[in-house]
Amino acid sequence: MNIKFQVDEKEEYTILSFELEGNLPPSELKEVKPPNLIGAKGVVLSGRGPIWLYCYLTHVYHPTRFVATYDPRVGGAVVAETHCKEYSVGDIIKLDI
Amino acid sequence: MNIKFQVDEKEEYTILSFELEGNLPPSELKEVKPPNLIGAKGVVLSGRGPIWLYCYLTHVYHPTRFVATYDPRVGGAVVAETHCKEYSVGDIIKLDI
Numbered sequence: 001m002n003i004k005f006q007v008d009e010k011e012e013y014t015i016l017s018f019e020l021e022g023n024l025p026p027s028e029l030k031e032v033k034p035p036n037l038i039g040a041k042g043v044v045l046s047g048r049g050p051i052w053l054y055c056y057l058t059h060v061y062h063p064t065r066f067v068a069t070y071d072p073r074v075g076g077a078v079v080a081e082t083h084c085k086e087y088s089v090g091d092i093i094k095l096d097i
Numbered sequence: 098m099n100i101k102f103q104v105d106e107k108e109e110y111t112i113l114s115f116e117l118e119g120n121l122p123p124s125e126l127k128e129v130k131p132p133n134l135i136g137a138k139g140v141v142l143s144g145r146g147p148i149w150l151y152c153y154l155t156h157v158y159h160p161t162r163f164v165a166t167y168d169p170r171v172g173g174a175v176v177a178e179t180h181c182k183e184y185s186v187g188d189i190i191k192l193d194i
Binding site for chain 2: 026027028029030045050051052053054055056058059062067068069071073074078079080081088089090091092
């Protein structure tokens, strides 16, 4: 499996970074084993990869507090899904990545 | 709102294409009103836009049969989330877009 995950725990969320070694064929998506994360926190996804990988991970981490994706163009992570009052869709979480 | 949706019904899924007029700031994500779709079908997302928009739409269409995202590099849509036996994560749906 040519994907490596790195977990960085922050107080309110976990930064889940991934790195692809070369290309990830769609047929290997079902072999990807994302790490178990603390559902009481949010998850920030970061890495260069196809959109369907991000959508897959968004679904995997659906039970967590919120899911945000790092976007270098906005200089932070944008909340895409939330189940709490403190974070709204479209909120930007400033990060040093 | 500078996003336009287009709905194209196929037998097994709905192709939901979107087009952004210029830039979509994260702060406008909560104003996006994705159309109601038939939950008994899958949804194929297609369009040029930020990853967090795709992740947002993936969550919005979570109650449907499956969610796939069109990827021109694989020449089809890749299933990212599924709730049925007929479509698995990583399956490629060939499309003429």
